[in-house]
Amino acid sequence: MVVVGGGGHGLATAYHLAADHGITDVAVLEKGWLAGGNMARNTTIIRSNYLWDESAGIYEHALKLWETLEERLGTQVMFDQRGVLNLAHSLATSARPSAGSTPTSSTASTRSGSPPPRSASSRRCSTCPTGPPPGARGDVPAARRDREARLRRLGLRPRRPRPRRRPGLRLRGAGLRHRRRPGHLDPHQPAATSRRAPWCCARRVTRRCSPPSWACGSRCRATRSRRWSPSCSSRCWTPS
Amino acid sequence: MAAAVELFPVFARAHVLRTWAGIVDVTPDASPIVGPLHAHDRAWENAWINCGWGTGGFKATPGIGHAFADTVAHGRAHPLVAPYALERFTTGRLIDEHGAAAVAH
Secondary structure, three states: OEEEOOOHHHHHHHHHHHHHHOOOOOEEEOOOOOOOOHHHHHOOOOOOOOOOHHHHHHHHHHHHHHHOHHHHHOOOOOOOOOOOOOOOOOOOHHHOOOOOOOOOOOHHHHHOOOOOOOEOOEOOOOOOOOOOOOOOOOOHHHHHHHHHHHHHHOOOOOOOOOOOOOOOEOOOOOOEOOOOOOOOOOOOOOHHHHOOOOOOOOOOOOOOOOOOOOOOOOOEOOOOEOOOOHHHOOOOOOOO | OHHHHHHOHHHHHOOOOOOOOOOOOEOOOOOOEEEEOOOOOHHHOOOEEEEOEOOOOOOOHHHHHHHHHHHHHHOOOOOOOHHHOOOHHHHOOOOOOOOOOOOOO
16 A cells, blocks of 8 residues: 555555554655645644535544544644634635636635636726626726827827835834725725726716727726726726 | 734734745635546556645544545545545536635635
């Protein structure tokens, strides 16, 4: 019997093969430290409150074995049953899955029916549960390049937008450099990621500019924002 | 960290004790894959897999050690790990644990 991987699972399997089933010719292969991953470094929580019975079954079985593990192994494993209180956490919304990829984050993808397709030409939107409508233009950098090219042809010098400030902490106790802004929907996200995409259904089209291109260069009066806005586009999509 | 400080500004003065970053193996339904490999190919007659635990493998260590050893020793799936066979991705009997609890570990 060969067990590939000498982490907690591999070692526990080898132990139970020998202890419970009398299979003692077990080789455990490990390229690094034995039990050097979650057992040694980075995981602490033991629980069995899961959604489905299949999950609760295996985790409850494990929890019962954890309770007698020190007795059984005759060694200290620092098992101590107490509560846990999570004060704050944020999930990695930038890892929101697209249709063809593996979901890595828990909430956003399962609660909205169809996650927005994510590609180089469509910006992610933090408010709109659906993807862009067919034919929507979401490629802001391309539109900006297009506008700059037109300005250069007119002999004007395009003004680059200033880089956005990212949230961050100063080293010593000064506090947060993160401020809410108009249109800044999720205070936990920096402005760049919570900006509505140009195809977002949350922004109704109220007036149109001339020429009918959302990169036309005029400010959006409807939203009182200094950002380029899609409100002057004939391609804008209103919720049905 | 920005989220924590937004909720509790006093945390800005706290020191970070420990951080960790790494890669975890996550399956499409956020549940592990435990079982035989020989359902589709007889070449894998005696191979058994136990993987895809994501961030939940630590707490299951003694339980899956016991159940997986029982599975391998008897050549059939232990009742506790039978639902986790690889075939669930073809039969559609998924164990969808996405968003099941606020704790992600």
